[in-house]
Amino acid sequence: MRDIVKVFGGGVRALDGVTLSVARGEVHAICGENGAGKSTLMKVLSGVYPHGSFTGEIVFDGAPAHYRGIGDSERDGIVIIHQELALSPHLSIAENIFLGNERARFGIIDWNATNAEARTLLQRVGLDENPATPVKQLGVGKQQLVEIAKALSKRVRLLILDEPTAALNDRDSAHLLGLIEQLREQGITSIIISHKLKEIQRIADSVTILRDGSSVESFSMSDPEASESRIIRAMVGREISQLFPEHTPEIGPEKLRIEGWTVRHPVDRERIVVDGASLSVRSGEIVGLAGLMGAGRTELAMSVFGRSYGTVLAGKLFKDDQEIQLASVSDAIRHGLAYVTEDRKRYGLNLIDTITANISIAGLHSVSRRGVVDRVREIGVANRFRERMGIKARDVSAVTGKLSGGNQQKVVLSKWLHTGPEILILDEPTRGIDVGAKYEIYSVINDLAAQGKAVIVISSELPELLGLCDRIYAIAEGRVAGEVPRADATQESLMSLMTAGKDH
Template identity: 65%
Template sequence: MPEPILQMRSITKRFPGVLALSDVDLVVARGAIHAICGENGAGKSTLMKVLSGVYPHGSYEGEIVFDGRTVEFSNIRHSEAAGIVIIHQELALIPELSIAENIFLGNENTRRGVIDWDATNHRAIELMARVGLSENPLTPVKHLGIGKQQLVEIAKALSKDVKLLILDEPTAALNDDDSAHLLDLLKGLQGKGITSIMISHKLNEIERVSDAITIIRDGRTIETLDVRAGDVDEDRIIRGMVGRDLDHRFPDHEPEIGDVLFELEDWRVSHPDDHSRVVIKDANLTVRSGEIVGIAGLMGAGRTELARSVFGRSYGSRHAGRLRLEGRELVLRSVHDAIRAGIAYVSEDRKGLGLNLLDDIKTSVTAAGLDRLRRGVAVDEREEVVVAESYRRSFNIKAPSVTVGVGKLSGGNQQKVVLSKWLYTEPRLLILDEPTRGIDVGAKFEIYGIIQALAKQGKGVLVISSELPELLGLCDRIYTLAEGVITHEFTREDASQEGLMRHMTADAR
């Protein structure tokens, strides 16, 4: 058997009051695609930060053997010099710089101390071709979609003679086509001798491309599965991740659906910059009290644009049509108007729009409902702690106190904080945009339970999701959206993945 390219032995990493990793072992075969799975907070990203020198030697216990020798990286530049490159979930690109500039940032092509721009651009074109990116190398990165930005990051890694490529949730924000392209690229790089480690919650993708899967739970290595040997499926992976079978991916739920709560009638929205371009075209939908309603559509169909336009016109221009809540027509000119009317919106971008990562839990939970804590001109800080603590306990937010910064929480716990923030406003209609994106199966189960409990309270819930099984398992009714047009309405009994996809791809003209 050939020598593995990587061995991590008895890795233990402590933070104040937290044992993040405990005697973790990881062995990666040379030339393999090796997946690491685990619930949010299990220690996956921490382990990769130890490997790449983000957490330097001396800040952890244990031994790392890479490419046949023991290594002690003191920073990320040392690990990159050895051939280890990590691509974090939050991409490290500078939007205003060109593709070529980003690829060689910190690794510039110079001649006599001056950047050689001809060499830089020609070399960038070569690297871009390797990852299937055909843009002009002078294009600013801010003009690229997230899928192409991922390819720029990989091209950047290839410029450093990478031997081991680490990708942390590489497809979390990608649509199906971009995800498939990225996974095919990993297989292509594997054919050229590059080893990859991939952290992902998308178990179907892991099952498709990986040769082996290491499962980490609560900071400990549980097992490593050999995918090539067979008998590895999603249920097997889940059992290792959560320590139990998830025979049902969704909590049991008996809906108690009442009268129409929310109505959208002939809703029409133009693009915020190009007023002649209609983004949402005469949409009609309803949500009843106690009902969970889904919106299914491909990327670019207008799902988020629809949700944000309803939420106080926070997207678009030239809004036309009617909104009604509990039979009363609403005129919403701002987000503040929407909150006061009883509408809440959980954004798909929890880190960019849902949270300020510099805030603590208590500040985040009460941010949208500060008027309820106001005593004269000041905020009742004692009551703020009481409110946040009640949500921390009831939603099982894994943190020792509400003074912990939300930036230190796992994705699943951050999403619970966002939900808490909006539920504190006591909405009648809750709009959830990709509520479980980037969240492990255990945390998903908890969030599904929270959503169902809200419906049980008589609230209306509108869910946007790219995962069709999620909509089918969670929703009482589902609307399909294509090119800004609602193309069909499904009941729970009539809905299927094939039927949804047929109407999601329908010609909406």
């Protein structure tokens, strides 16, 4: 790709003369902060943004490429797997693999051939599932493998993966990276967009770094000077000497205590997803919840936050040593709780509305008079949070869905800070966010604790919990398997607790 320029409405230059060169049979990583242009560049390459909507040249296998849509690029063997997976949940694995590429004879689908080919492709990606299984019954890790099987069915030669491990636990991530290595051995070229620098160091043959819509540098990972710090410096344009800001806790009295909390699954009434969990957090303290995917961390948080998940069978909540009843989200907000969901796009934001509307929605009473929203006051609140949180947008009337992931997360945090909470539960607060934006979010979390707020952080990244939290609880199979102070916590000790069974 040579001198690619992509301009959106309003004159926003998302790509400003980007050059990218990928060798046959390599794994090439693309890094950059949110908003740097990584996904836009890949959408140009794959025909999502068709030829003519950008300037510059694409050369594939020595020939000029003029892709007017996904179908054109797929005919050349270029397949893109987006961060938001494009699977139909109600169709089977086999139906998803061959959707739009059906195995048919005389216009009638050959189900025997469909399922047989699907089974072969599933074996190739290491997924032991019946091809007739509905996709909605699979976890995110297995859905990623279905997407790759779908790509293989299209005779893929260049596989593009946009943040493929962002929503995966360590085990599923390792399996997926191992699969990409196998595909490399089979001659398939891969481009991987990732914020996880450890993964890039493990799997990438070379890396290209984008910043502010421009390509900053490319280098081989076998270069003696190729390092995590070099990538970070190129991404953010400055040195980040520490990945976590300094934090000196000033811990006060207990703010929230959860005792014997037990929750039943909302559909499977035989299944207990949170089993007698007890934990506490004090004012000025940052407490982490570690656990494998499916351990029950999010279910615990949502059920505490106004019984937003499942059926609470037992347990008590205490705030400032007084028992409280939180029967609804409104009750939770009134008692000073805030919950920043792990899925900001689905549950945290209205992506088609403005920054202003998203920030004010959870605390409308504070910008209203006699039940009518005061627009001037609402815009004033949004502007204050935009400045305080460093939200990068032309103004607060910008549509939230157009923002980068890091800026969307700042809008979600602003929404809940506007309610004046005393206790914040942050569920995967830096998922899908680049290293520079992560540092900014960590600084906000530290500031909240310094203000005396009690903060609970749920994260699948153990280094994040170790670098941020004062205490860490490990959750395994719905139970609190152990509690570790920051000074004693290691990835090994936490993983040991996280993998403990119910008889532990």
